[in-house]
Structure formats: C-alpha cells, structure tokens
Amino acid sequence: MHSNAQVLIVDSDPLNRVVLENTLSEDCRVALQDNCEDAIEFIATHKVDLIITDISLVDSQGVTFIQRLKNNSETYKIPVIIVSSSSSYSDEVKGLQMGAVDYITKPFSPLIVRARVKIHLVLKQKSDLLEELASIDGLTELPNRRLFDKHLADQWQSCRAAGNTLGVLLVDIDYFKAYNDMYGYGAGDECLIKVARSLKETVDSHQGFIARYDGVRFAVILPGHTMEQIEVLLYMMHDAIDKLLLPHKSSPICAHVSISTGIVLIEKEFSLGVAKCLQYANSALSQAHVNQERMVLLMR
Numbered sequence: 001m002h003s004n005a006q007v008l009i010v011d012s013d014p015l016n017r018v019v020l021e022n023t024l025s026e027d028c029r030v031a032l033q034d035n036c037e038d039a040i041e042f043i044a045t046h047k048v049d050l051i052i053t054d055i056s057l058v059d060s061q062g063v064t065f066i067q068r069l070k071n072n073s074e075t076y077k078i079p080v081i082i083v084s085s086s087s088s089y090s091d092e093v094k095g096l097q098m099g100a101v102d103y104i105t106k107p108f109s110p111l112i113v114r115a116r117v118k119i120h121l122v123l124k125q126k127s128d129l130l131e132e133l134a135s136i137d138g139l140t141e142l143p144n145r146r147l148f149d150k151h152l153a154d155q156w157q158s159c160r161a162a163g164n165t166l167g168v169l170l171v172d173i174d175y176f177k178a179y180n181d182m183y184g185y186g187a188g189d190e191c192l193i194k195v196a197r198s199l200k201e202t203v204d205s206h207q208g209f210i211a212r213y214d215g216v217r218f219a220v221i222l223p224g225h226t227m228e229q230i231e232v233l234l235y236m237m238h239d240a241i242d243k244l245l246l247p248h249k250s251s252p253i254c255a256h257v258s259i260s261t262g263i264v265l266i267e268k269e270f271s272l273g274v275a276k277c278l279q280y281a282n283s284a285l286s287q288a289h290v291n292q293e294r295m296v297l298l299m300r
C-alpha cells in the first residue's frame, strides 16, 4: 500500500478526529474535516482515496452526504467507511446499502480500524490500476478509444457550456497496409509507436488530448482553440512525422511515412452531437486521402 494514499476523516467530534488521525497517520496521509459541506469542497479539489465518516444515518445531512458522493461521477468510486456509535443492524445495513464499503461501531479498536483501512486502500489501489490499464492502448501507450469517447463527451459538454470552440482531428498514417506488406507487421508496430510518441509530444505542447482511435488512426481533441492555433499545431504534427524520416518505399505519395488529417472545428453548432462530429471528421479524412491533400477542414 502507498503511504501516499490520502484518507479524509469527516467527524464533528474533535477528539474522534485526533484519535483516528493518530491511528492512521503512519500508513497514509490524513486530512480532517468537521462537516459534510467542507468535506465535499475538499474532495472536489483533492485526490481522496478513502473517506472515513461518523455521519449519523438518522439525520438527513449524513444520508445526503453519502448520496452526493455516490451520485457524482467524479466521487462515486471513493470508498467510504462509516464509523458509527449506533450498533443497530438496520443502521449498518442502511450504510452498506447506500454504498459504504465498511461499517465500524464505536468504541472501536484502533488496530481494527487500521487493518480495515489498509485493506480498503489496497483494494482501491488495485481498482485504480485496473481502470488505468483499461484506458490505455497496449501498443502505443496512448489513451485508448474508450477514454477518448469519455473525454470527448466531457469536453463537448464543458465547451458548449462555456461557449468555447472545440476542434476534433482524425489522423491516419498513409498507406499502412502497404507498409506492413513491405516491412512486416513487427516493423509496422514499431512505426506506429514512433508516430504515436511524436504526435503526442506535439499535441501535449498545445494542451490537446490525443488517443489511439482505431487501427492506425489517432484522434485529437482541442478545446478552446482558434483556427489559427489548430493550423499551427497541424503544421507541427506533419513536420514532426516528416522529420522522423521513416522510410516507406511502397507509399505512392512520399518516400517516408506520412499522415493525413481530417478536422472539424465546432464554433457554435454543438447541437450537431458527438457522433455526427466524428462522422464529419472521418469524411474530412477520407477527402484528404482521395484528394491527396495533407489535411481537410470542415467548420460548423
């Protein structure tokens, strides 16, 4: 278990807070809050791995606290342990049914609390790792399509709400089937890794998000960018791939590996929807291939 894990104790009783802090501070970082509102604010601005709370399940404030955590997509995965002075089975069942991972009754043994907290932190660490692995493409180590879809949906909503533009790019490596046929699939994999790294470096320098979309296509999300900024980034992306100088003798358009790009810049028309936007980006990319242009832009 990481001693870097962050545990938040939410308890209105100062003595309980100190006892719990002393119990846990050797194993992890401990933050203290004495009420639910401040706790919610803390969680919104810090990464919290586990919450321990003495909130009473008989008053509506305690119930609302857990419900707010469990109904929020950012916080629902944080394990909650209830430490309660009520030893009634119905309260315990209620707490667990609301989504708490454990229920400890007062007076508690510090050793038991410590042992249970350790177990839940290890489980949380494993589930975080699984989540991360499920979002990363194994070959290029870029975010995968699953994470891209989630990120695009989030950005779509926030750009729409903030009145920002949203650029979506699809990037394809040209004539890759021919590349595999000529150099072999293993060399194709190495080429993909190099192209992915190079594109990521460029996109990162422009505060964009890049993912492996599928096969040999990458997708880029650029929130709040102007057309001029996107053009600069595109120039840099194409330039970076040109500079890799990866030989591609079977490409009919270039002696080296090259890319084509389809772009959609949403300025206002968010009613279009994510699926249509991707469809347009794909059409722009096909147009770039057919016309042998390096990039095609569609604006909405």
Ligand SMILES: Nc1nc2c(ncn2[C@@H]2O[C@H](COP(=O)(O)OP(=O)(O)OP(=O)(O)O)[C@@H](O)[C@H]2O)c(=O)[nH]1
Residues within 6 Å of the ligand: 139, 172, 173, 174, 175, 176, 177, 178, 180, 184, 185, 186, 187, 188, 189, 192, 214, 215, 216, 289
């Ligand atoms: N080496 C390697 N090849 C892959 C991988 N994923 C997809 N491919 C291959 O990439 C090729 C992509 O080909 P297409 O997109 O159909 O077409 P293309 O040859 O790139 O031609 P254009 O798209 O017209 O430039 C296919 O032959 C796939 O088998 C991968 O992870 N590694």
